Amino acid sequence: MSLVVEILSTGDELLTGQVVDTNSTWLMDRLWDLGVMVRRKTLVGDDRADLRAAIESCAARADLVIMSGGMGPTEDDLTSACVAEVLGVPLELHPPSLEAIRERFRALGRPMTANNEKQALFPRGAEVLPNRFGTAPGFAARVGRALLVCLPGVPAEFRGLCDEAVLPRVAALLDGRQAARVVKLLGVGESAADHRMRPLMDAPEHRGVRFGFRAHFPEVHVKWAIAGPDAEAHAAALEVEVRRIFGDAVWGAGKEELPALVVAALAARGARVALAESCTGGLVAALLTGVPGASAVLDLGVVAYADRVKAALLGVDERLLAAHGAVSAPVARAMAEGARRLGGATFGLGVTGIAGPGGGTPEKPVGTVHLALAGPGGGAERALQLRGDRERIRRASAFEALDLLRLALR
Amino acid sequence: MSLVVEILSTGDELLTGQVVDTNSTWLMDRLWDLGVMVRRKTLVGDDRADLRAAIESCAARADLVIMSGGMGPTEDDLTSACVAEVLGVPLELHPPSLEAIRERFRALGRPMTANNEKQALFPRGAEVLPNRFGTAPGFAARVGRALLVCLPGVPAEFRGLCDEAVLPRVAALLDGRQAARVVKLLGVGESAADHRMRPLMDAPEHRGVRFGFRAHFPEVHVKWAIAGPDAEAHAAALEVEVRRIFGDAVWGAGKEELPALVVAALAARGARVALAESCTGGLVAALLTGVPGASAVLDLGVVAYADRVKAALLGVDERLLAAHGAVSAPVARAMAEGARRLGGATFGLGVTGIAGPGGGTPEKPVGTVHLALAGPGGGAERALQLRGDRERIRRASAFEALDLLRLALR
Numbered sequence: 001m002s003l004v005v006e007i008l009s010t011g012d013e014l015l016t017g018q019v020v021d022t023n024s025t026w027l028m029d030r031l032w033d034l035g036v037m038v039r040r041k042t043l044v045g046d047d048r049a050d051l052r053a054a055i056e057s058c059a060a061r062a063d064l065v066i067m068s069g070g071m072g073p074t075e076d077d078l079t080s081a082c083v084a085e086v087l088g089v090p091l092e093l094h095p096p097s098l099e100a101i102r103e104r105f106r107a108l109g110r111p112m113t114a115n116n117e118k119q120a121l122f123p124r125g126a127e128v129l130p131n132r133f134g135t136a137p138g139f140a141a142r143v144g145r146a147l148l149v150c151l152p153g154v155p156a157e158f159r160g161l162c163d164e165a166v167l168p169r170v171a172a173l174l175d176g177r178q179a180a181r182v183v184k185l186l187g188v189g190e191s192a193a194d195h196r197m198r199p200l201m202d203a204p205e206h207r208g209v210r211f212g213f214r215a216h217f218p219e220v221h222v223k224w225a226i227a228g229p230d231a232e233a234h235a236a237a238l239e240v241e242v243r244r245i246f247g248d249a250v251w252g253a254g255k256e257e258l259p260a261l262v263v264a265a266l267a268a269r270g271a272r273v274a275l276a277e278s279c280t281g282g283l284v285a286a287l288l289t290g291v292p293g294a295s296a297v298l299d300l301g302v303v304a305y306a307d308r309v310k311a312a313l314l315g316v317d318e319r320l321l322a323a324h325g326a327v328s329a330p331v332a333r334a335m336a337e338g339a340r341r342l343g344g345a346t347f348g349l350g351v352t353g354i355a356g357p358g359g360g361t362p363e364k365p366v367g368t369v370h371l372a373l374a375g376p377g378g379g380a381e382r383a384l385q386l387r388g389d390r391e392r393i394r395r396a397s398a399f400e401a402l403d404l405l406r407l408a409l410r
Numbered sequence: 411m412s413l414v415v416e417i418l419s420t421g422d423e424l425l426t427g428q429v430v431d432t433n434s435t436w437l438m439d440r441l442w443d444l445g446v447m448v449r450r451k452t453l454v455g456d457d458r459a460d461l462r463a464a465i466e467s468c469a470a471r472a473d474l475v476i477m478s479g480g481m482g483p484t485e486d487d488l489t490s491a492c493v494a495e496v497l498g499v500p501l502e503l504h505p506p507s508l509e510a511i512r513e514r515f516r517a518l519g520r521p522m523t524a525n526n527e528k529q530a531l532f533p534r535g536a537e538v539l540p541n542r543f544g545t546a547p548g549f550a551a552r553v554g555r556a557l558l559v560c561l562p563g564v565p566a567e568f569r570g571l572c573d574e575a576v577l578p579r580v581a582a583l584l585d586g587r588q589a590a591r592v593v594k595l596l597g598v599g600e601s602a603a604d605h606r607m608r609p610l611m612d613a614p615e616h617r618g619v620r621f622g623f624r625a626h627f628p629e630v631h632v633k634w635a636i637a638g639p640d641a642e643a644h645a646a647a648l649e650v651e652v653r654r655i656f657g658d659a660v661w662g663a664g665k666e667e668l669p670a671l672v673v674a675a676l677a678a679r680g681a682r683v684a685l686a687e688s689c690t691g692g693l694v695a696a697l698l699t700g701v702p703g704a705s706a707v708l709d710l711g712v713v714a715y716a717d718r719v720k721a722a723l724l725g726v727d728e729r730l731l732a733a734h735g736a737v738s739a740p741v742a743r744a745m746a747e748g749a750r751r752l753g754g755a756t757f758g759l760g761v762t763g764i765a766g767p768g769g770g771t772p773e774k775p776v777g778t779v780h781l782a783l784a785g786p787g788g789g790a791e792r793a794l795q796l797r798g799d800r801e802r803i804r805r806a807s808a809f810e811a812l813d814l815l816r817l818a819l820r
Binding site (some may be wrong): 014026030281304 | 424429430432437440441450451452455467482486564622625687690693695696698699705708709716718719767800801
């Protein structure tokens with residue numbers, strides 16, 4: 001059983017790069033959680049002929065077409081009219097919707113202009129989907145063998161109506177016989193992940209499983225979707241195998257995010273961390289403090305770009321700097337210890353490296369990074385040789401630093 | 411003259427909501443700068459039949475189809491094979507590309523696995539587009555009346571190849587009689603910008619100019635594209651008008667980025683800045699140090715989440731904290747002065763606020779932020795009342811802080 005779902009979005013603003021069509025990304029993610037991979041997504045402008053052609057071709061291929069946009073009061077909102085044309089039926093006024101729109105304007109204390117009545121016009125025979133998140137109701141209609149669901153493009157309204165009226169129907173159609181998983185890796189490239197997964201993916205017992213990889217730099221995500229009566233058990237068994245393949249490189253799964261996971265692990269232990277960052281320049285602090293509640297686990301971060309700051313503020317011995325250079329394991333260690341002491345924290349985390357584009361030498365090329373963690377049970381270190389531009393090196397260093405902390409907190 | 415351009419993206423990961431197809435948004439934006447609105451965008455998965463059908467239908471409608479993804483070494487990278495099937499030609503090895511791929515692996519010191527050879531296979535007759543940004547070259551081929559350009563989906567490679575090999579061709583097709591401008595604002599919302607621009611946009615002498623707004627949070631960009639023989643002069647004259655409308659809210663134009671602009675302004679004056687961040691938690695530091703050469707203008711950043719750190723490290727008077735609270739103008743000022751003193755810097759920048767979701771009170775709701783700058787010519791301050799979630803409040807605060815520094819450096 002395979003449900004073919006397509007997404008169709010309309011709106012000139014989506015085709016000029018001015019507005020990102022976040023609705024479809026959001027919906028794809030929700031559908032994936034149900035084990036459904038959207039088959040195709042199409043984006044067209046507010047043009048009657050383009051829109052009609054797109055509706056026809058989507059409906060010819062799919063079981064379910066979810067459409068967003070073109071439901072507002074203005075002249076370039078064409079969805080209802082185009083669907084009616086495709087179906088060869090007239091538009092009809094839906095009095096309860098008109099009343100709801102009137103009521104909404106009354107509640108806002110604003111006059112309702114005549115063009116808003118347009119939002120109560122639907123193709124004859126369509127099922128109206130009341131919209132308690134905004135003005136324009138959605139509607140659903142059969143177009144050939146496909147069910148076409150049309151929703152307003154305003155994100156809060158689109159998402160609200162999807163959650164209320166669309167996703168439950170999809171789940172019912174699927175009958176619970178779908179499952180999907182995502183496992184998240186750090187320190188393994190996409191092609192290496194593919195290579196190590198190959199025997200599993202090629203095994204006859206996993207035929208029919210849809211495997212995929214996603215590079216979400218610096219992370220790589222491994223995912224799989226399964227249909228069938230034993231989908232859930234099969235997906236869970238695969239997760240055990242995948243985790244065995246990648247070991248410690250697996251830091252999380254599903255919707256987990258590394259910074260939030262580290263903040264939660266620190267909070268669970270009542271521990272706090274202090275940071276001393278050189279090449280990441282505040283990125284580790286910014287990632288951690290992006291998590292609500294981070295104030296419970298972090299109270300100090302020092303961006304120590306200059307050796308002078310490393311020595312004066314963090315107490316890094318100047319002889320260490322002279323003997324090994326600022327980018328070295330001993331200096332990373334001293335930075336971690338200095339941050340821990342200065343912040344009075346459970347853990348101290350030090351990051352020093354060469355992010356480029358300048359500053360590299362033959363012995364220490366751009367991408368050389370040293371991480372160190374100082375903690376109650378001793379220390380941990382990691383030396384990296386990263387590739388890429390300044391942004392990638394900084395980002396990879398910051399995530400590797402968080403990962404070092406994650407492993408210490410297990 | 412109207413050039414019909416379509417975008418076709420492929421990749422299962424784009425259809426599961428896990429990866430946002432930022433390439434197409436970026437490209438739409440670039441094309442818009444040339445005065446071209448993309449006609450349709452299609453997203454399909456890594457499925458041979460779907461991909462072939464999509465290539466055929468795009469090529470039947472458009473003059474130019476720009477395709478991204480499916481160019482990698484793995485089995486589910488199908489672009490070359492599908493284009494060859496659509497054209498009814500075989501795949502052929504392109505020896506210079508194979509050599510370039512080999513050379514790339516040699517330079518990285520990694521063994522080249524056999525599947526990488528696949529990236530040197532192209533449909534017979536295609537024009538190969540060398541890729542100096544990564545491994546997989548792109549290619550261009552005529553499909554019916556359309557020119558189909560296929561590029562790798564990795565953003566840096568896609569964008570690099572677009573800039574080098576695609577956009578110049580589009581510009582040439584357009585005959586150079588196009589001009590476009592972007593002016594970048596901070597502290598003005600999109601609808602307020604639209605409102606203030608209205609008289610200019612409605613003026614008869616600017617009929618035919620294509621105006622647009624782009625919310626690139628926390629910035630708003632105002633842009634316009636003009637076609638015709640006097641396009642360049644007209645676009646330049648409009649820039650003068652737009653700058654007059656928005657005054658100091660205009661911080662830059664074109665491809666300028668605020669952090670790089672601030673780093674350059676500091677460097678030009680031989681000045682350095684030291685940071686004391688509370689609610690932004692390292693974000694200001696991360697933005698500045700993301701700019702190559704930032705080490706010349708920043709040597710200290712302190713993330714002072716706890717009052718204890720504000721007092722002990724930055725020397726913020728505990729009586730100030732008790733009297734006004736940590737989120738107050740006097741504390742922001744003391745943080746700025748403390749950072750300046752501790753870092754021995756020309757300027758000190760202090761940020762304190764409530765990013766939420768918790769921590770708000772009726773007097774100081776979530777989104778209350780105080781910024782202060784201490785410098786040789788005295789200080790400057792800014793109080794903000796921001797809306798949105800934690801991420802938006804932090805991001806807006808960080809950019810407003812950089813803007814405060816920008817104005818002081820003029």
